[in-house]
Amino acid sequence: MSNSVVVCTWDQGRKGTPAGAEETLTLARNLAAAAGLELNWVVAGPAPDRVPEIAAKYGVVHLDRIENAKLADFQPDVCVEALAQYCKEHTPKLVLIPQTFDARLVAPRLAARAGAGVVMNALELAVENGTVRVTASAYGGDTRVVYELTGAESCVVGVLADMLLAEAPEGKAAEPAVRQVSVDLGGVEERVRIIQKAHLEGPRLEEAQIIVSGGMGLGQKENFRLVEDLAQALGGMAAASRPVVENGWIDSSRQVGLTGKITRPVLYLGAGISGASQHMVGCTAAKTIVAINKDPDAAIFKYARYGIVGDAMEILPEITKAVKGA
């Protein structure tokens, strides 16, 4: 077992950065420094443009590149095999994966291959007296659970990067040593065939700067228009809690929460949303939360910067009017 922590990415992300890479590197770097582990970064498939620069910024020692034609696009069987071969050769103590949608499938599969422990939804990591300790979200964000690695040498960790902040260390960046890692993927045939790709039209909720979100407090589908009107007036996007999506008031691509999207806008305005933990997981990283709810004891007010106690049906149109009138 080598004494290393390796951040593992394969997606192309946006703006040259794999999704969640910087937040995960922040966690990994702090852990490596505190526990005396070597920080490495393995990139499976084509590396997005900014990878070398980011690796240097976070003090990555080895930038490991797995380049193989089969890794050009994400394919789960191929990706798991490539990373399993990497882990077998380099035996990292900790494998940290930014928890994207695809990572939720890859991480446990990789752990099975490596005989390693696995923890998802991780928010904190520590190594104390040689014991790896992972703090993760549970019960839809209601509780935090601490897991210790007790029955294996290594552990795969899915990091809830969307809920963490990226913080590069101060000081001069050092170039990482690039290692080309060869893997044999000849025998891997993807077993799941894609018949129709997912295709998202329009902007992404995860990237929205302003989100206006509605809950069941709006009463009925027709009233959801008030949320959409304000979102439009503010140049933002409309979103919703899970019950609203389940009732078909808005498409599931707009669901905020643990089983939906984790967003981090500048402004999150929640109307008629009670603030169940599993929803708040999807928006607590927002810079400013505004809550409108009839019930002054609604949980969402605990997270909000500003609150208005009142009927969302009356208040939303007034905010829209005020925004437009400005």
Place this chain on the structure above:
Amino acid sequence: MKIVICAKEVLDPDAVDNYVLVGKLEIGNDGKTLTQKAIPRLMNGYDEQAIECALQLRDAGLDCKIHVVAVATDPTKILQHAVAMGADEVAAIPVDTGTVDGYATASLLAAFVRSLGGADLVLCGRQASDGDQAVVPGLLGEMLKMPIVTVARAVQMAGGTTVRVTRVTPDGDEIVEVSCPAVITISNEFGAPRYPTGMRTMKARKVKPQQVTPDSLSLGEGGGRPRMTMTRQFVEAIAGNCEFIQGSSPAAAAQELLKRLRADRVIE
């Protein structure tokens, strides 16, 4: 066709949420177990939807036997519920729930599936509503060397042993096909599970699940060993600094809110 559904007993997540919201969730002396007796124990909702998925395949004409298996201290109640819903066979793997992790659970489930002579389809909920880990299906798929398709909103047979699955992805729906045997996880978008009639529920109460002890399963060398141990559980305190905006009317409150947001440079 043989369908195995893996079901978990969980504490009602809505009840847990309610206790947390009022700041009254109790954690036992061990520092990790939620101890309130008033919190009902029930089948993980996503697993109920996995059973519903199997039942719908049967309703659509698939000739199949539906097995439901649970790893828990005593999963009798949730397995009886599975029978009431329409499961053919139910099995309990009795272990102290507090001592197993996802890895150990998946090892037990994999050994159970092997003891049945394999399965054509293994269906699981997309995650358990207590730990939210969603690792057992992936581990299980690898251990059984089956392909894994996650977060399905629709599952249908597409000729022979091919299954067509609609997945809920962040970019919208994706349609995939996979050949059996396979592991498929079912998401909440699948739709509400059927509610068994009172008569069926009464009848199911007499059913005794088959008891499959871990010792009777061949787990392979060290295979069933847990990797992770839960050592602590806590509720994170939320600071709470909400400033309530008062206004003589909704219009006045709206104006005041915008004034604050502009002052904070949140909006222009």
